[in-house]
Amino acid sequence: MVDYAMKWSLRARFDDVLARVPERLQREGFIVMTRVDVKATMKEKLGVDFRRYQILGTCNPNLAIEALQVDLTAGVWMPCSVVVYEADAITTVVMAIDTVETLGKADPRLVAVAEDVHKRLHRALSGL
Amino acid sequence: MEQARTVLAGAGSQEKEVQMTEFGMKWAPKGTYDETLARVPELLKAEGFGVLTRIDMKATMKEKLGVEFRRYQILGACNPGYAQKALGVDLGAGVMLPCNVLVWEADDGSVVVTAVDPTQTLAAQDPRFLPLITEVREKLHRALSGLAR
Numbered sequence: 001m002v003d004y005a006m007k008w009s010l011r012a013r014f015d016d017v018l019a020r021v022p023e024r025l026q027r028e029g030f031i032v033m034t035r036v037d038v039k040a041t042m043k044e045k046l047g048v049d050f051r052r053y054q055i056l057g058t059c060n061p062n063l064a065i066e067a068l069q070v071d072l073t074a075g076v077w078m079p080c081s082v083v084v085y086e087a088d089a090i091t092t093v094v095m096a097i098d099t100v101e102t103l104g105k106a107d108p109r110l111v112a113v114a115e116d117v118h119k120r121l122h123r124a125l126s127g128l
Numbered sequence: 129m130e131q132a133r134t135v136l137a138g139a140g141s142q143e144k145e146v147q148m149t150e151f152g153m154k155w156a157p158k159g160t161y162d163e164t165l166a167r168v169p170e171l172l173k174a175e176g177f178g179v180l181t182r183i184d185m186k187a188t189m190k191e192k193l194g195v196e197f198r199r200y201q202i203l204g205a206c207n208p209g210y211a212q213k214a215l216g217v218d219l220g221a222g223v224m225l226p227c228n229v230l231v232w233e234a235d236d237g238s239v240v241v242t243a244v245d246p247t248q249t250l251a252a253q254d255p256r257f258l259p260l261i262t263e264v265r266e267k268l269h270r271a272l273s274g275l276a277r
Contacts, residue, residue, distance in 0.1 A: 045178070068197075073230065
């Protein structure tokens with residue numbers, strides 16, 4: 001398995017974690033701009049029951065513009081997806097895309113900004 | 129990854145041509161920016177993708193940073209059937225979802241559509257995802273190739 005994400009496994013309820021992620025991200029300048037409720041989408045589109053699972057799209061506008069000034073197509077990696085899902089009744093998993101592996105590996109000129117994003121996401125979510 | 133020579137600087141500044149790596153698959157649609165924005169979701173839908181998220185970068189940059197930015201939107205597209213398969217392979221695959229489609233204005237005012245190429249992502253390095261991402265790439269490509277018509 002390719003290591004493409006950071007992962008935290010928390011002894012906490014899904015709803016509590018979901019509520020805390022945006023405020024943690026905000027401390028590092030990230031705004032939650034989009035939200036996909038995978039459970040609701042699976043139910044609505046496929047009639048399938050899926051675990052509680054949300055994908056939050058988060059963006060730090062200062063770092064986003066820095067990346068876009070280097071490469072206008074860097075938007076294909078934005079926003080950064082942070083996943084929150086229910087592993088079991090008492091365990092919630094949080095994962096965030098590893099931008100050093102995506103953005104940083106894709107374009108050497110974006111390594112610095114990718115490392116900055118990675119460091120900030122890691123710092124924000126480690127506080128959970 | 130395609131190498132292209134692109135003018136980075138905008139109008140009014142000294143133009144500087146740089147060697148730049150372009151991400152994703154690219155189309156030059158017929159029609160205006162607004163027409164393209166309206167058309168992309170229809171074309172995606174024909175291949176089973178719903179547009180689940182939308183970010184207006186111009187408005188975000190203005191609101192959050194007070195900066196003028198070109199017209200630029202990021203649409204998050206998802207084909208629920210394929211998403212379900214990907215999550216079945218690995219629950220963490222959600223960090224690579226949804227598939228982004230960019231609609232933006234180039235320096236000369238022309239409209240550009242750029243979609244993530246799933247075969248350029250990290251998922252391509254994992255053999256378990258390969259058949260899936262190859263099919264998703266084909267579907268995205270088929271959908272958005274309709275922009276040229």
